[in-house]
Amino acid sequence: MIHTILFFFVLLSSYTSYADDLCVADLLLPNTPSGYPCKSETNVTVNDFVFSGLVPGSTINPFNFAITSAFVTSLPGLNGLGISAARADFGINGSVPVHTHDATELLIVVEGQITAGFITRTKVYSKTIKPGDLIVFPKGLLHFVVNSGVGKAVAFVAFSSSNPSTQILDTLLFGNNLSTSIIAETTLLDVSQILKLKAQFNGTG
Amino acid sequence: MIHTILFFFVLLSSYTSYADDLCVADLLLPNTPSGYPCKSETNVTVNDFVFSGLVPGSTINPFNFAITSAFVTSLPGLNGLGISAARADFGINGSVPVHTHDATELLIVVEGQITAGFITRTKVYSKTIKPGDLIVFPKGLLHFVVNSGVGKAVAFVAFSSSNPSTQILDTLLFGNNLSTSIIAETTLLDVSQILKLKAQFNGTG
Amino acid sequence: MIHTILFFFVLLSSYTSYADDLCVADLLLPNTPSGYPCKSETNVTVNDFVFSGLVPGSTINPFNFAITSAFVTSLPGLNGLGISAARADFGINGSVPVHTHDATELLIVVEGQITAGFITRTKVYSKTIKPGDLIVFPKGLLHFVVNSGVGKAVAFVAFSSSNPSTQILDTLLFGNNLSTSIIAETTLLDVSQILKLKAQFNGTG
Amino acid sequence: MIHTILFFFVLLSSYTSYADDLCVADLLLPNTPSGYPCKSETNVTVNDFVFSGLVPGSTINPFNFAITSAFVTSLPGLNGLGISAARADFGINGSVPVHTHDATELLIVVEGQITAGFITRTKVYSKTIKPGDLIVFPKGLLHFVVNSGVGKAVAFVAFSSSNPSTQILDTLLFGNNLSTSIIAETTLLDVSQILKLKAQFNGTG
Amino acid sequence: MIHTILFFFVLLSSYTSYADDLCVADLLLPNTPSGYPCKSETNVTVNDFVFSGLVPGSTINPFNFAITSAFVTSLPGLNGLGISAARADFGINGSVPVHTHDATELLIVVEGQITAGFITRTKVYSKTIKPGDLIVFPKGLLHFVVNSGVGKAVAFVAFSSSNPSTQILDTLLFGNNLSTSIIAETTLLDVSQILKLKAQFNGTG
Amino acid sequence: MIHTILFFFVLLSSYTSYADDLCVADLLLPNTPSGYPCKSETNVTVNDFVFSGLVPGSTINPFNFAITSAFVTSLPGLNGLGISAARADFGINGSVPVHTHDATELLIVVEGQITAGFITRTKVYSKTIKPGDLIVFPKGLLHFVVNSGVGKAVAFVAFSSSNPSTQILDTLLFGNNLSTSIIAETTLLDVSQILKLKAQFNGTG
Known part of the structure; x- marks a missing residue:
């Protein structure tokens, strides 16, 4: 019976042998509009899907702000998948300058209090938020974050792009x-x- | 001078008066393959973009596991933007049953230790990770998470869909x-x- | 013979009776992330595909600048097609304030001379161009246009969105x-x- | 123990209660560029996903050709999924007039012999094929099929659109x-x- | 007159000389998230668009099941076109194990009787179908097929991906x-x- | 103070050092379904985004028609951006043969008078238009343009593809x-x- 199941297993493999489960970035090849070429599956390991640096950055600078990002260039398993992440640390009075991305940003506060918002041609959307709160900055809109609490603030961020600008x-x-x-x-x-x-x-x- | 600038401002408004900055879900109308119809911009407030419930869920159950999600149906500002989030809490020995999503998942550990992974037709990709670590579960692949530490574990999660199944x-x-x-x-x-x-x-x- | 061809014609119609040639915007219904719902084909006319207002706007204002746009809201045949157009008129010393779009812009100079460019995190891309020249402003990047000639300037513009913000x-x-x-x-x-x-x-x- | 599992089951339901497994067309509402609005899941049955009419059409007409299609308008479960199917029957000397689609077509011969091909600006791609053979007509290209065998011919066809024109x-x-x-x-x-x-x-x- | 038409023909060629009709996979180069790089049009032949192996596979194994697939890796003309096909043969009592794809599947029964279905979080959608019937398995959902007739069963299958996993x-x-x-x-x-x-x-x- | 700002500037650079602002075509590498591989940003100049040849072509031929196009192959900055342009010149009685594109076309008349239209399975959409008028030819539909004025005619054209066929x-x-x-x-x-x-x-x- 085992024999026949193994036979079947081989049979199914022929069904799936061309399958396309993964496309991990080969960062040595030039990028394309849809992402990096895929490296050979034999060279792919779990470490292509794990990023270990979302730790607090140093905020010892005049802006009391640090950012650490996990984009496809440091986490090749994100290639072609349309998502990435970052960690933001704000010291007292820290802030991020106004900016835009070519992707939606989703910010989750994990410590402290921030005032964050974005601006459309008709209105300012702004709110003071705390741990357990999440704010969306829709794709392409100018947005800002300031630490409005008394201590430091920490947030995790996700983007709807594996390599947001x-x-x-x-x-x-x-x-x-x-x-x-x-x-x-x-x-x-x-x-x-x-x-x-x-x-x-x-x-x- | 102020007069003329205001004149210009009106002029520019005609340039932008049809602009399409936002499409916040009108959850009372039927969904479409690209997302919910947009509610009128006059009814949109910053609260359409803020979710305040990413707090610890109760893990007092045999699985020691709780999940809280911020998908478009509870955060209408995500509509059409291809991203959403959740918080996962694991008690001692807690775990999530094996499952798939129609979206990529990105999991950031914020407390404790978990063993997480996904499975392709050729290999198991699995790793034990800790706070500051992030793991990617590519779209459509079967994956699992178990609390492999001695205490509880907490993670934030992002999905590449505003309403992942x-x-x-x-x-x-x-x-x-x-x-x-x-x-x-x-x-x-x-x-x-x-x-x-x-x-x-x-x-x- | 005519009879049989007509028979065939009816037969082919059954092949194509569900075909989906057009989706002209019904602007009275709420927009969706992919565009407006389609109006009934029986109400569609050629005028849904023609815009007659790309004429010179008045530049008699301190900025010597006028813009006229043909977006889906005034040209419903563009619905869902990912393209639109505008005309820009610059008086002497006219200019457009720096701005971004959620779409690529392609500007064709038809009269006069302009200096136009966009800015990335590493470089300014700027050039003085004349009739017969075309410049691309890639999606999401901050860009500017100034009339750098001695007389007025005119340009036609296309966007990679039917309703660019x-x-x-x-x-x-x-x-x-x-x-x-x-x-x-x-x-x-x-x-x-x-x-x-x-x-x-x-x-x- | 059953009790606690059921408890867990309810818990997981809260995880998935907003999930978005299906978007079956509500054909009574106007279409959108991404497909029809979804009907309520409570009204969805397996019959929304089954089409029972891919039977031989009548080829008793001068062209000896019949076509039956399963597009979203007759198979609402296809909504938003980017695929559909048809059956083609060719009598002796039957053929399909040259035409294009806004979708790729994939034709599988199940009976008889056909000569099929498509035309690019540089070349004609044409081949005589038999049961077990499949030919691809890439999206947008002019193509043709003629029954080149001695008897009738039958083919199944798939399109990369749920409502191809x-x-x-x-x-x-x-x-x-x-x-x-x-x-x-x-x-x-x-x-x-x-x-x-x-x-x-x-x-x- | 012929001379002048040829002149015009050359003229039009300059219009179309950069056109982008085809992108046939160069399978020797690494894949990308959007598909394989295109091989030079001079190396493309009609055989890149024809697959001749959709013949019955052997079902002489305990599962009485065989599958033959025409994905981009064996049919390079499918590259980037979002569609592919397969043939399934079921012997008596044959079945396919439960599985998911990252693509919608459309199954057409051509011989015998099968019972097929898919499962959502709220319901099982299942039906017994026969030749001339077609069933849709929406993208990402767990599905199954069993031969529920008295003899063998044959089906053709299409996927909304040129390389489904x-x-x-x-x-x-x-x-x-x-x-x-x-x-x-x-x-x-x-x-x-x-x-x-x-x-x-x-x-x- | 300058020192600290520069410090911050470096800090922000680490935030943006992987950013993905541009993907200018490297035309020496093979195309992919999503566009050409990107050339190194150090080799990109403003000239990759400027095309200087949208000048009148010669219409001294029996068709009194000339076309000049700015597609990605001559304007590599268009790569992956889904838009391109062309200029059409019509002499007296000039016309363009009926044709289709795999992209929407938007035609702006700048001189003379043309009669232009497209054809669906149910209707002909045609109109005589003049300078300041714009007509849309939706993706995939057969269309035509004839010079119906007494003199020559000139139009600028945009396509919803960077390399339309x-x-x-x-x-x-x-x-x-x-x-x-x-x-x-x-x-x-x-x-x-x-x-x-x-x-x-x-x-x-």
């Missing part, structure tokens, strides 16, 4: 060689304000 | 009126085993 | 009730600058 | 009121040929 | 080194039952 | 080796008509 307003406007006159014309910020922030963010132009 | 093996096989002979023929389980589990899961047939 | 930095930050302290903390702008722009964009808070 | 060249060009001069100008067909086919396909204009 | 319960649970204690804890099966099936499916652990 | 009826039917008997059988065209057009389009068979 982050557009931080300040670094985009003031951290490169975008000309001051174009910034002034297209933001209406004062030139003196632009120059002050360029000095802080290492911008030229 | 869950296929728990035991409830599908033993918790309904699927005939015992079909189960026996298509699982090779002994009839006595099937009847024993049907008794436990309230199955008939 | 537009996130204009200034209106998001200064045109609502977002609190000045949160703006200051998350942009590092000076409070005086924020208040000045709030006055211009009608912001409160 | 069919663009039959002859009915599009000659079966409506498209003006003869536009047809002549844009196909280079002779007017006499156009008028002859319009007579056969009931066209006017 | 198959999760067979028995091989996942009992055909590898998944530890007996984890299986027992997460399925509630008796250890003796687990060991019996591991013996049959060659499992260890 | 074009199926021109005449070249598919008469510009290759498709056998005359198959064409006759599956189009009902007269053999004399087929041979006449094969002569014009260089067809054999």
Whole structure:
């Protein structure tokens, strides 16, 4: 009887031998619009699916903020699966600059109190939230998080992309060689304000 | 000058007046394959994007396991965004039965120690993980989680769907009126085993 | 012979009677994440697929800029098709404030000269372009357009969405009730600058 | 013990109570770009997933051809699932006019012999195939099938859409009121040929 | 006149010379999340789109069951097209073990009688069907097929994926080194039952 | 203070260092179903996003028609973004042969007058349009454009694909080796008509 079952097992294998269970990123090959090419299944291990660094980052800096991310480039098992995660640590008065992502973000508070929100063309959606609370920042919308509690704050974050990009307003406007006159014309910020922030963010132009 | 800027502001509004920033679920209307119809933006508030119940569930039951989920039906701001979350609490020796989802799951341990894994046709991918560790269960694959530490365990979970389904093996096989002979023929389980589990899961047939 | 062909024609109709050629938006019903419900094909006319307003807008305002858009809400035949268009007119020194879309934008210059670009975390991509030139602003990236010629400028624009949203930095930050302290903390702008722009964009808070 | 398992079963139900296993078409509501709204799960039966009409159609007509289709409109369980099926029967010398679909077609011969193919801008891909053979017509490409055997032929067909449209060249060009001069100008067909086919396909204009 | 038409033909070729009609799998290159890289069109032949092996498999084994599949790995023209096919042969009392796919399956009976169904968290959907009947197994749901007729049975199957994976319960649970204690804890099966099936499916652990 | 901001800037960079802003086509590598592999960001310049050839083509040919396209193969920044563009020039009496695309087309008239339309199984949708007018040709539908004005006509075109294919009826039917008997059988065209057009389009068979 065992013999025949094994026979059947081989038979089923022929059914499934071309199956496509996994596509773990081969990070040595160039990315594609749908994700990295798959590495050979013989080289895949459980460690391709485990990330061990979602620990507190150092917030000993003026912004009292640290972030650690588990995106496909450090967790190749996420390839093509449309999801990733990060941990955010806020010291006292810590905050994240306003920014957007090309993915929805979902933030779960695990310690402290934060005030978080996003902005649409018609309204500001903002709320002060605590451990056990979760807030959604829909894809593409400008959003912010500030530590509004008395102590530090910790949150876990998930994104609807395995490799989300982050557009931080300040670094985009003031951290490169975008000309001051174009910034002034297209933001209406004062030139003196632009120059002050360029000095802080290492911008030229 | 203020006058002219406001004029411009109105002008830009005409540019954006049809914009499509949000599609919050109107849960009173029937769902569609892409998600619920959108409720009118005038009825949308920040509370459509905040879920306040990711607190510890009660694990005072024989399985020492509790789960709380934030899916689109309780968090309508997730509609159409392809992401959701949950919290899992494991008491001592707690575990989750083997199951699949139609979405990728990403599990972050925040307390205790668990042994978690998934199974493909060629291999078992399993690892014992701790706080700060994250494991990926790729879409559609059978997976399991057991509390392998000495105390309780807590995890946060994200899914790549705003309304993931869950296929728990035991409830599908033993918790309904699927005939015992079909189960026996298509699982090779002994009839006595099937009847024993049907008794436990309230199955008939 | 005609008889038999007509017979065949009816026969083929049964083949195609459930076909799904079109899904023109019924704008009276609520939107869904994939687009509006389809109106009955008996109510569809060619005018659902034609937009007649891509004419020059008035640029007689301090920004010398006008925009006219053909999105699904004014061109219901675009429903579910993932594309739309607009016309931009720039007077002398006209410009568009920096903004993002949840869609790729493709801009074709038809008159005058503009300087246009977008910004990634590592670089500014910017170029001065003329009639016959086309520039791509990839989905989600902050971008700008200024009239850098001596006369007026005209461009046609296409978007990879039938209802793209537009996130204009200034209106998001200064045109609502977002609190000045949160703006200051998350942009590092000076409070005086924020208040000045709030006055211009009608912001409160 | 049964008691506690049932307790657990209830507990798991809360985990899955919002799950989204099925979205069977409610054909009485308007379609959307992603498919029909879902009918209430309480009204869903196995018959929503079973189609019983893939039987031979009558080929007693000059084309010796019959088709029977199982698309979402007659098999509501296909809603949103991106697949459907049909059966084709060819009498002696039967054929299908050249046409395209907005979906890939996969044709399995079960009886007789056919010659089938599709056409790209560079090449004709055509082959004579028999029972046990399958041919792929990639999405959007013009294709044809002729019965090239001595007897009748039967095939089963699957489409990568739950409601594929069919663009039959002859009915599009000659079966409506498209003006003869536009047809002549844009196909280079002779007017006499156009008028002859319009007579056969009931066209006017 | 011919000359000028040819001139036009060349002209149109420049219009279409970059067109993207086909993307036939180059199976020698690594797969990606969207499918295999395309082989050069000059190497594509009609045989990339034809599969000639959907013939009866041998059912001379204890399960009286055979399956033959035409997935992208044996039919490279399916690449990126989201569809594939298979043939299933059931001897007397033959059956397929319960399993899931990451794709919808559509099964057409061509000979004999089968009883087939799928299971959701709330209900079993099952029906006895015959030639001319078709049943849908929605994506991700556990399903089964048993030969319930007096003779053999034959079916053709289509999947909404060009390379569907198959999760067979028995091989996942009992055909590898998944530890007996984890299986027992997460399925509630008796250890003796687990060991019996591991013996049959060659499992260890 | 600058020091600390720079420190923060580096910190944020670690947040964004894996970000995925762009995927510009590496045209030297094989295409995939989702687009070309991405070239290294260090090799990307603004010229990957700018196309400078949307100038009038020569219409000095019997069809008085010219087309210039900006698809991903000449504008690699379009890769994976689902949009592209073209310019069409029509001389007096110029026209485009009937054809289909695997993408929606959106045509904006900028000079002259055209009559354009598309055809569904139930109706012809056609209209005479002028500068400032835009017409939509939904994905997959047969469509046509004729210059119906007294002078020349110019249009800009956008497609909902970065590499749309074009199926021109005449070249598919008469510009290759498709056998005359198959064409006759599956189009009902007269053999004399087929041979006449094969002569014009260089067809054999």
